[in-house]
Amino acid sequence: GAVVSQHPSRVICKSGTSVKIECRSLDFQATTMFWYRQFPKQSLMLMATSNEGSKATYEQGVEKDKFLINHASLTLSTLTVTSAHPEDSSFYICSTQAAPPTDGTQYFGPGTRLTVL
Amino acid sequence: AQSVTQLGSHVSVSEGALVLLRCNYSSSVPPYLFWYVQYPNQGLQLLLKYTSAATLVKGINGFEAEFKKSETSFHLTKPSAHMSDAAEYFCAVSDPLKAAGNKLTFGGGTRVLVKP
Numbered sequence: 001g002a003v004v005s006q007h008p009s010r011v012i013c014k015s016g017t018s019v020k021i022e023c024r025s026l027d028f029q030a031t032t033m034f035w036y037r038q039f040p041k042q043s044l045m046l047m048a049t050s051n052e053g054s055k056a057t058y059e060q061g062v063e064k065d066k067f068l069i070n071h072a073s074l075t076l077s078t079l080t081v082t083s084a085h086p087e088d089s090s091f092y093i094c095s096t097q098a099a100p101p102t103d104g105t106q107y108f109g110p111g112t113r114l115t116v117l
Numbered sequence: 118a119q120s121v122t123q124l125g126s127h128v129s130v131s132e133g134a135l136v137l138l139r140c141n142y143s144s145s146v147p148p149y150l151f152w153y154v155q156y157p158n159q160g161l162q163l164l165l166k167y168t169s170a171a172t173l174v175k176g177i178n179g180f181e182a183e184f185k186k187s188e189t190s191f192h193l194t195k196p197s198a199h200m201s202d203a204a205e206y207f208c209a210v211s212d213p214l215k216a217a218g219n220k221l222t223f224g225g226g227t228r229v230l231v232k233p
Contacts, residue, residue: 003159034220037124041225043207044161065118084140104149104211104219108160 004096005028006028010113013084017078020078021112029074030096034106036069038091050077086114119144119210123224131232136195137175138227140182140208143189150191151221152182155205164206167191169213178202203231 003026010034013019023033031052036044048069056069066088073110081088091113095106124139127222142148152174153161165176178201182193191208213216 006160041228043226045218053199073181083230091158095161100219101167102219103213104215104221105151105163107163108153108222110160111158 001017002096002098004094004109006094006112008112009110010115012115012117013021014117015085016083018082019084019114021081021092021094021114022088023077023079023096023109024095025075025107028098031074031099033071033077033098034095035077035079036093036095038093038111040091044093047079057070058110059103072096076081081114084114086116089114119148119212119222120212121179121210121222121224122175123206123208123227125227126225127228127230129230129232132179132200133197136174136180136193137197137203137227138193138206140193141189142189142191142208142210144210144212146212146214147184147186147190148188149213150182150184151209151211152176152180152191152193153207153209155207155226157204161207164193172203188203198231200231203229 005024007022022034032078035052047062050056050058050071066096071077093111095108120140120143126231151166152164165174167184180195211220
């Protein structure tokens with residue numbers, strides 16, 4: 001399968017600060033990347049779909065001004081959690097998808113554990 | 118709208134025993150179907166997928182799944198469990214009629230515990 005990296009793997013920050021998480025597609029050009037959030041012992045919750053060169057599409061209930069997504073190249077998407085608060089603490093996972101036509105397969109990064117103090 | 122139901126949030130099996138994880142879907146058209154595995158504090162790894170070819174799909178680590186349209190199911194099996202199979206397993210579907218930005222809809226997950 002495709003190789004996807006995320007950086008950092010773990011981050012601890014103070015309340016009110018912003019945190020940027022990078023997602024890189026290492027072995028193919030990903031026209032579409034997805035950002036998920038996962039709470040302990042729960043399934044993945046899709047936050048947004050990131051398309052290269054255009055604005056991200058956010059799922060209902062996800063604040064786009066709080067979770068800024070940038071997909072500036074075919075191999076890199078970033079998620080910035082702005083003015084983070086303890087309730088933003090979670091496991092954030094990105095995934096990549098090849099250019100269409102696609103069967104929908106997504107390849108996932110290893111995740112980023114965010115802890116907001 | 119599509120949905121996925123995984124019966125049983127937890128499954129406990131003995132080492133060497135059959136592993137059976139159930140997945141049922143709801144979709145207006147036969148979807149693409151996926152099984153992913155997640156080890157603690159890691160991302161998801163693709164185990165196998167069904168994309169309208171053979172209904173019996175073989176994946177990595179000795180897992181296989183069979184697509185049964187009449188039962189709207191895609192159950193995952195492994196004949197003999199190994200300790201390393203202890204993980205969380207997710208069933209997911211996507212819409213074959215969509216092209217770019219084809220989202221996955223995930224089930225709630227099933228945690229597998231393997232007893233020695």
